[in-house]
Amino acid sequence: MSINTEFWNKAARKYAKRPVQDEAAYELTLDRTRSYLHADDRVLEIGCGTGTTALKLADAVNHITGTDVATGMIDIAREKAQGVANVDFSPMAVPGGTPPEAAPYEVVMAFNLLHLIEDTEAVLAQVHGMLKPGGLFISKTVGLADKGAWMRLLISAMRLIGKAPYVKYFRIAEIDDHITRAGFEIIETGNYPASPPNHFVVARKL
Numbered sequence: 001m002s003i004n005t006e007f008w009n010k011a012a013r014k015y016a017k018r019p020v021q022d023e024a025a026y027e028l029t030l031d032r033t034r035s036y037l038h039a040d041d042r043v044l045e046i047g048c049g050t051g052t053t054a055l056k057l058a059d060a061v062n063h064i065t066g067t068d069v070a071t072g073m074i075d076i077a078r079e080k081a082q083g084v085a086n087v088d089f090s091p092m093a094v095p096g097g098t099p100p101e102a103a104p105y106e107v108v109m110a111f112n113l114l115h116l117i118e119d120t121e122a123v124l125a126q127v128h129g130m131l132k133p134g135g136l137f138i139s140k141t142v143g144l145a146d147k148g149a150w151m152r153l154l155i156s157a158m159r160l161i162g163k164a165p166y167v168k169y170f171r172i173a174e175i176d177d178h179i180t181r182a183g184f185e186i187i188e189t190g191n192y193p194a195s196p197p198n199h200f201v202v203a204r205k206l
Helices: 005-017 023-034 052-060 071-080 120-130 149-160 172-181
Strands: 042-046 063-068 087-091 105-111 131-142 184-191 198-205
Touching (some): 023 198, 042 120, 120 172, 131 172
Parallel strands (some): 042 105, 063 087
């Protein structure tokens, strides 16, 4: 099943105004991501939200295509991208959507996305198919499995009234296992921040 598009369209403007919760962890994520990028890379970001990360990394690559299921998010990203020549934004379903520019890519990024999708295997297979041999999948996924039953109850209650999206409760080892079984070799991991762990992974397509 894909992401709840209606929820994220309604949340887009409020989401755009929300500050980064941990600026230091976000900057570290950008730095580690940037260290793997090259000037001739064509990059696809899935779940780009309002486009901030793609725009911050645009100077490190040839071109970035940012995609999101929510047209509300894409509208905001396009507003922010005016004057930036090597970034574009388009709606795309995950899993199952077709990227607006022809694959394969040197890099596919997915930050704070995998825990919002029910069919992890399907989206990772989609990513694998969009990468060149040896291409990189760079992701960051929150691990909420150890946060306790109270959080699950709270999110479930909020979902019933349309105030929260679907959330998958990953353990860190599960994230790595899903990526490995999808045909990738993990070459770097880290948790930025450490609690709750937001698990950063760089993986190479085998």
